[in-house]
Amino acid sequence: MSIKKYLTLTRAGIIEALQFRLSFLVMIIGNLLYLIVIYFLWKAIYASAGTDVVGGMTFSDTLIYLVLATALYNFMEMYTVWEIGRNIQSGKIVLDLLKPMEYRRYLFWSYSGSFVTQFFLTFLPTFIAVSILTHGAISFGVNLPLFVVSVIMAISINYSIDFIVGTICLYTESIWGINIMKQVIVLLLSGATIPIAFFPEPLKSAMFYLPFQSIYNAPLTVLLHGGSDIESALRLMGMQLVWVVIMNVISIVFWKASLRQITVNGG
Amino acid sequence: MKKKGIGFYLRIYGKILAQDLKSKMSYRADFIISTIGMIFTNISGFVSFWILFKNFSSINGWSYYEMLFLYGFSLVSITPVQCLFDNNWSLRIYVYSGDFIKYCFRPINLFFYFQSEVFDIKGLGQLAFGIGTIVYSWSRIGLAVTPLAIIKLVVFLITASLIMIALQNAAAATCFWIQNSFYVLDLAFKFKDYARYPITIFSPVFRFIFTFVIPIAFIAYYPSLVILRPDAVPILSWLSPVIGVMFFYISYKIWMYGAMKYSGTGS
Numbered sequence: 001m002s003i004k005k006y007l008t009l010t011r012a013g014i015i016e017a018l019q020f021r022l023s024f025l026v027m028i029i030g031n032l033l034y035l036i037v038i039y040f041l042w043k044a045i046y047a048s049a050g051t052d053v054v055g056g057m058t059f060s061d062t063l064i065y066l067v068l069a070t071a072l073y074n075f076m077e078m079y080t081v082w083e084i085g086r087n088i089q090s091g092k093i094v095l096d097l098l099k100p101m102e103y104r105r106y107l108f109w110s111y112s113g114s115f116v117t118q119f120f121l122t123f124l125p126t127f128i129a130v131s132i133l134t135h136g137a138i139s140f141g142v143n144l145p146l147f148v149v150s151v152i153m154a155i156s157i158n159y160s161i162d163f164i165v166g167t168i169c170l171y172t173e174s175i176w177g178i179n180i181m182k183q184v185i186v187l188l189l190s191g192a193t194i195p196i197a198f199f200p201e202p203l204k205s206a207m208f209y210l211p212f213q214s215i216y217n218a219p220l221t222v223l224l225h226g227g228s229d230i231e232s233a234l235r236l237m238g239m240q241l242v243w244v245v246i247m248n249v250i251s252i253v254f255w256k257a258s259l260r261q262i263t264v265n266g267g
Numbered sequence: 268m269k270k271k272g273i274g275f276y277l278r279i280y281g282k283i284l285a286q287d288l289k290s291k292m293s294y295r296a297d298f299i300i301s302t303i304g305m306i307f308t309n310i311s312g313f314v315s316f317w318i319l320f321k322n323f324s325s326i327n328g329w330s331y332y333e334m335l336f337l338y339g340f341s342l343v344s345i346t347p348v349q350c351l352f353d354n355n356w357s358l359r360i361y362v363y364s365g366d367f368i369k370y371c372f373r374p375i376n377l378f379f380y381f382q383s384e385v386f387d388i389k390g391l392g393q394l395a396f397g398i399g400t401i402v403y404s405w406s407r408i409g410l411a412v413t414p415l416a417i418i419k420l421v422v423f424l425i426t427a428s429l430i431m432i433a434l435q436n437a438a439a440a441t442c443f444w445i446q447n448s449f450y451v452l453d454l455a456f457k458f459k460d461y462a463r464y465p466i467t468i469f470s471p472v473f474r475f476i477f478t479f480v481i482p483i484a485f486i487a488y489y490p491s492l493v494i495l496r497p498d499a500v501p502i503l504s505w506l507s508p509v510i511g512v513m514f515f516y517i518s519y520k521i522w523m524y525g526a527m528k529y530s531g532t533g534s
Contacts, residue, residue, distance in 0.1 A: 030450075044327040048324075048327055054323070173296070184311040
């Protein structure tokens with residue numbers, strides 16, 4: 001019955017997330033505005049370029065990529081660093097450490113509820129809207145199951161990176177600075193703000209050896225081109241798998257080694 | 268009681284500022300890391316900008332250096348909100364916990380006292396970055412450097428900064444009604460990223476919205492036209508100082524209205 005205790009946390013998370021209906025509304029408005037800005041910006045960019053294909057991507061390719069990257073970002077952003085940092089500062093982390101569940105797992109599963117709500121409330125509607133509006137630019141075939149697996153691996157890598165950065169907070173007790181650095185690096189190097197196809201050459205190849213592109217670029221490439229080019233999709237996913245293992249091992253080992261460091265204010 | 272003059276407020280501001288800096292300095296590591304984080308943010312913004320222009324030489328008739336000027340202009344004009352009005356982010360916490368009541372009992376302007384309590388030094392790095400960008404693009408475009416142009420630049424930068432301050436004030440003030448204003452603030456904070464593109468890329472409907480409803484076009488686009496296109500300055504550019512002051516005044520009134528309505532938590 002070990003899975004049951006995790007699912008209880010998921011359920012609690014769903015209920016908690018549904019409490020804040022107003023924040024959902026604000027978030028949806030924010031996303032719409034962002035998408036509007038992106039749409040017009042790239043439209044102007046492609047209109048000025050004079051050619052239809054830049055860096056191997058057409059306007060609709062770029063737009064689908066960026067829209068889904070945003071949807072994926074909303075779905076995967078877990079604010080783990082904030083949570084760990086706040087728990088360290090307030091001392092609440094001591095109570096969490098005493099729970100009969102490993103902290104790393106506890107934190108993940110207490111967030112899993114918002115995965116579920118975000119998936120149904122933001123990712124799925126966006127995905128359906130995009131696939132209807134683009135008249136089948138997204139093919140429905142073997143790429144869909146591959147995409148699901150790829151997203152799960154991306155979540156794992158993203159969470160591990162968050163957890164490693166959160167562990168650094170144990171030493172620095174600085175949250176804002178650490179978190180903003182992580183966010184900036186991940187968003188830029190994962191291809192979430194600008195598709196990796198547009199990066200100039202030495203940078204582009206270098207990025208394929210970093211873990212970040214496995215978070216956004218890999219699942220989106222698998223979704224968009226996985227149907228026609230299974231071989232390179234599988235290669236991307238193999239790369240993801242390697243990073244899942246590496247990042248998980250680092251985050252677990254680093255956390256274990258750092259636990260001895262904790263000095264918490266008595267409370 | 269006679270009305271207190273601007274000299275009085277400046278003196279008080281200096282005193283409160285000194286206390287705030289002293290308390291910041293006692294968390295030196297956090298300060299250094301946050302500053303590095305801020306530099307990272309600016310560098311990454313610049314890198315995305317540069318990557319875009321590696322692929323596309325101009326956007327909607329705007330050259331690389333003109334866009335760079337716009338970018339630098341927006342960086343400088345959002346510095347005041349970053350440095351001087353950072354306490355807005357904590358407003359919801361004070362209101363929620365009831366600590367806000369302490370501001371209501373001082374014999375000075377409530378809004379002034381609340382905002383003066385925090386000065387965010389991190390913003391100064393951004394200011395330096397922005398000024399550097401403006402100077403560099405200015406010289407590359409080959410615009411004449413005259414005293415009049417510099418006065419114009421300073422005046423329009425200051426009045427442009429009022430727009431972002433107004434948006435943040437109004438967003439923070441929503442917490443007097445809806446308690447958790449974080450999402451609204453976060454949404455308003457993201458507007459600064461949209462301000463760095465020429466408004467002409469949008470369709471007429473959104474041009475109208477971004478000019479009169481959410482006035483982000485006045486953060487950088489309209490005021491910078493005064494410098495960039497001195498031969499054809501639209502009337503809205505000349506009006507932008509007036510609009511800045513007007514929006515600031517409205518947001519101040521909203522903020523104060525909310526604060527006056529505040530009844531404490533009873534503890």
